[in-house]
Amino acid sequence: MKKYYIVAKNNFQANLVYRFSTYVIFVSESLVFLFFFYLWSSIYSSGQQIGSYSLREMISYYLVLQFLFLTTKNNGVSWEVGEEIRNGELNNNLLKPYSYFGHAVSRSIGRLFFCLAVYSLLYVLLIAFFRNYTNISLDAFTVFMFFLLAFLGFFINILVGYLVGLSAFWLGIIGGLSYAVMNITTFLEGGFVPLDLLPRYLNIFNNFLPFKYVIFVPISLLTKRTEFSWELIVVPACWIVLLYFLAKFIFNRGIKKYEGFGA
Amino acid sequence: MPAILVKNLSKKYEYLKKEPGVMNSLKNLFSRKKHFKNAVKKINFSIEEGELVGFLGPNGAGKTTTLKMLSGIITPSSGQAEVLGHVPWKREPTYQKQFAMVMGQKNQLWWDLPPMESFLLNKEIYEVDKRRFQENLDRLTKLLKVKDILHKQVRQLSLGERMKCELISSLLHDPKVLFLDEPTIGMDVVAQKNIRDFLLKYNQERKTTILLTSHYMEDIVRLCKRIIIIHHGTLIYDGEVERLIKKYAPAKVVKVYLDREVTREEAKKLGEIYELEPSLITYSIPRKNIKEATAKILSSSLPVRDIDIGEIRVEKIIRNIFNS
Numbered sequence: 001m002k003k004y005y006i007v008a009k010n011n012f013q014a015n016l017v018y019r020f021s022t023y024v025i026f027v028s029e030s031l032v033f034l035f036f037f038y039l040w041s042s043i044y045s046s047g048q049q050i051g052s053y054s055l056r057e058m059i060s061y062y063l064v065l066q067f068l069f070l071t072t073k074n075n076g077v078s079w080e081v082g083e084e085i086r087n088g089e090l091n092n093n094l095l096k097p098y099s100y101f102g103h104a105v106s107r108s109i110g111r112l113f114f115c116l117a118v119y120s121l122l123y124v125l126l127i128a129f130f131r132n133y134t135n136i137s138l139d140a141f142t143v144f145m146f147f148l149l150a151f152l153g154f155f156i157n158i159l160v161g162y163l164v165g166l167s168a169f170w171l172g173i174i175g176g177l178s179y180a181v182m183n184i185t186t187f188l189e190g191g192f193v194p195l196d197l198l199p200r201y202l203n204i205f206n207n208f209l210p211f212k213y214v215i216f217v218p219i220s221l222l223t224k225r226t227e228f229s230w231e232l233i234v235v236p237a238c239w240i241v242l243l244y245f246l247a248k249f250i251f252n253r254g255i256k257k258y259e260g261f262g263a
Numbered sequence: 264m265p266a267i268l269v270k271n272l273s274k275k276y277e278y279l280k281k282e283p284g285v286m287n288s289l290k291n292l293f294s295r296k297k298h299f300k301n302a303v304k305k306i307n308f309s310i311e312e313g314e315l316v317g318f319l320g321p322n323g324a325g326k327t328t329t330l331k332m333l334s335g336i337i338t339p340s341s342g343q344a345e346v347l348g349h350v351p352w353k354r355e356p357t358y359q360k361q362f363a364m365v366m367g368q369k370n371q372l373w374w375d376l377p378p379m380e381s382f383l384l385n386k387e388i389y390e391v392d393k394r395r396f397q398e399n400l401d402r403l404t405k406l407l408k409v410k411d412i413l414h415k416q417v418r419q420l421s422l423g424e425r426m427k428c429e430l431i432s433s434l435l436h437d438p439k440v441l442f443l444d445e446p447t448i449g450m451d452v453v454a455q456k457n458i459r460d461f462l463l464k465y466n467q468e469r470k471t472t473i474l475l476t477s478h479y480m481e482d483i484v485r486l487c488k489r490i491i492i493i494h495h496g497t498l499i500y501d502g503e504v505e506r507l508i509k510k511y512a513p514a515k516v517v518k519v520y521l522d523r524e525v526t527r528e529e530a531k532k533l534g535e536i537y538e539l540e541p542s543l544i545t546y547s548i549p550r551k552n553i554k555e556a557t558a559k560i561l562s563s564s565l566p567v568r569d570i571d572i573g574e575i576r577v578e579k580i581i582r583n584i585f586n587s
Contacts, residue, residue, distance in 0.1 A: 002387045003384065003387035006384045007384065010373055013380070014376055017376075017416075018375075088369070089369070091331070091336050091366075091369065092371045094334075094335060095335070095363070095364050096385075096388050097360055097388060097389065098388050256338060258336075258337060259276060260331050260336040
C-alpha cells in the first residue's frame with residue numbers, strides 16, 4: 001500500500017511546484033462567487049421564488065457547489081488516462097509490479113488533498129464572511145458526514161473518468177467522448193442547477209444512476225435540505241464497488257488491444 | 264536454462280491509412296480501411312544468463328516491438344517467449360520484480376520532482392528494503408557521478424543526466440534482466456561514452472543479462488560480444504560482433520573535414536573514398552590500417568581541419584550482409 005501513498009504524496013508535492021496557478025484560482029473563485037451572489041440577489045429581488053429554494057438556500061447551494069468543483073470534481077482522470085494510453089506512457093506502469101488503477105486513483109487523491117489543503121482556507125473565509133446570507137450547517141456531525149459523502153462522490157467521479165479514459169484503447173483520442181460525458185454527468189450530478197428543480201421524470205430516471213451522489217446529495221445535506229440517513233452512504237458505496245469491477249473488466253479487455261505506441 | 268528464450272515470435276499491428284488533406288480526413292470519418300503491418304516475423308533466439316547482447320537494426324526494424332513483447336507491454340500475435348522462466352505478457356509481479364526496462368526516448372521519472380522522489384517510489388514498488396536501497400543508491404550514484412543532481416527537478420536536468428538517473432531508478436531493485444532501448448539516443452559523444460562505460464562495468468560486476476537495442480554501431484562494438492541484427496522484422500544475423508566486423512564491416516569510416524574544397528584526384532591518393540562532399544571527405548579504411556592511414560592524411564598536403572573515426576552505418580552493414 002505504501003507505494004500508492006507515495007504516488008499520492010508525490011502528486012501533492014508536484015502540485016505545490018506551480019504556486020502561481022494557486023494564487024490565480026484564489027482570486028478567480030472569489031470573483032465567480034461574488035458574481036453568483038449578485039446574480040441570485042437581483043433575481044430574487046423582484047420577489048419571486050424559484051422552486052422550493054429561498055435566496056439563502058440558492059446562494060448556499062452555489063457556494064458549496066463551487067467548493068466541490070474545486071476539490072472532489074477537480075480531477076483530470078479521464079484526460080490523464082486517455083493521454084497515457086494514447087502516447088504510450090502507460091508502458092511505465094505495465095513494466096512494474098503495481099496497478100495502473102491504483103496509480104491513477106492515488107494520483108487523484110494526492111491532488112484532492114492538495115486542493116483541500118489550499119482551498120479550504122478560501123472557503124472558510126467566504127463562509128464566515130457571508131454567514132448572514134447563507135444556510136450552511138456548522139454542526140460537527142453534519143460537516144463530517146458532508147465530507148464523507150463528498151469523498152464517496154469523489155470516487156464515483158474518478159471511476160467514471162477512469163472508464164472514459166480507458167475508451168482510448170479503442171478510440172485513440174477521448175476528447176469528444178470526454179467532453180460529452182463531462183457535460184451530461186455534471187448536469188445529472190446537480191452541477192448546473194439543483195436537481196429538485198428539474199422535472200419529476202428526469203429525477204426518477206436519475207435515481208437509477210450514481211451521479212447525484214457526487215454533488216447534489218452532499219450539498220443538500222450541508223445546506224440542511226436533507227436529513228442524514230445511512231442510505232446516503234450505502235447506495236454510493238455499492239455504486240463504487242460496481243464501477244470498480246466494471247473498470248477492471250474494461251481494462252483487461254483494452255490491454256489486449258494496447259500497442260504501446262510512442263515509445 | 265537460458266535467461267531469454269524466443270520462439271517464432273511475431274507481432275502484427277493494425278493501422279489506419281489516411282491520405283493527406285482535409286477532404287480525406289472527412290472521408291475517414293465515414294469509411295476507414297484497416298491495414299496490417301508485420302513488425303516482427305517469426306524470430307528465434309536465446310540469451311544466456313549474464314550475456315550482454317546487442318540488438319541492432321535501422322529505425323522501424325522491429326527492435327522496440329520485440330523488447331515490448333519481452334517486457335510484457337504488448338502481447339504477440341503468435342509465437343512464444345520466456346524470460347527467467349516467465350511468460351512476459353502475463354505480467355506476473357514475480358517476473359516484474361526481476362527485470363527492468365529503460366527507454367532512451369521515454370521518461371519514467373516524475374517530471375516536476377527531483378529524481379530522488381522517483382527512486383523512493385521505486386523502492387516501495389519493488390519492495391526493496393532500506394539497507395539494500397541505500398547500498399545500491401550509493402554504489403550507482405558513485406559509479407555514474409551524479410550525487411549532486413539527485414535533488415534537482417527532473418525537468419531541469421540535461422539529457423545525459425536524466426538518462427543516468429533513469430538507469431539508477433531502474434537498477435535499484437537489482438534486476439536480473441535489463442532491457443535497454445536506445446539508451447544513448449540524442450546524446451553527445453562524451454555522454455554516450457559515459458553511459459557505455461557504466462553499462463560495461465555494471466554487466467561485468469553484477470552479471471546482469473542485458474539486451475540492448477541501438478542503431479549506433481559504435482554502441483554495440485564497444486559493449487557487446489554478441490550481436491543480433493533485425494531488418495524488416497526478420498533476424499538476419501545472430502553471432503559474434505568480431506565475426507560480423509571481419510566479414511561485413513572490415514573497414515572503419517574516417518571523416519576528414521577540410522578548410523577548402525579539394526578535387527577527387529587529390530583525395531583519392533590517400534585511400535578509398537566512401538563519400539565526397541565539398542569540404543568533407545569520407546574514407547573507408549581497413550581496420551588494421553587506421554593508424555598509418557590517419558597519420559598519412561594528417562601529414563599530407565590536404566588542408567585538414569578535423570578528423571573523426573567511426574563505425575560504418577548499420578544500413579551499410581545490412582546491405583553488405585544481403586550482398587554477400
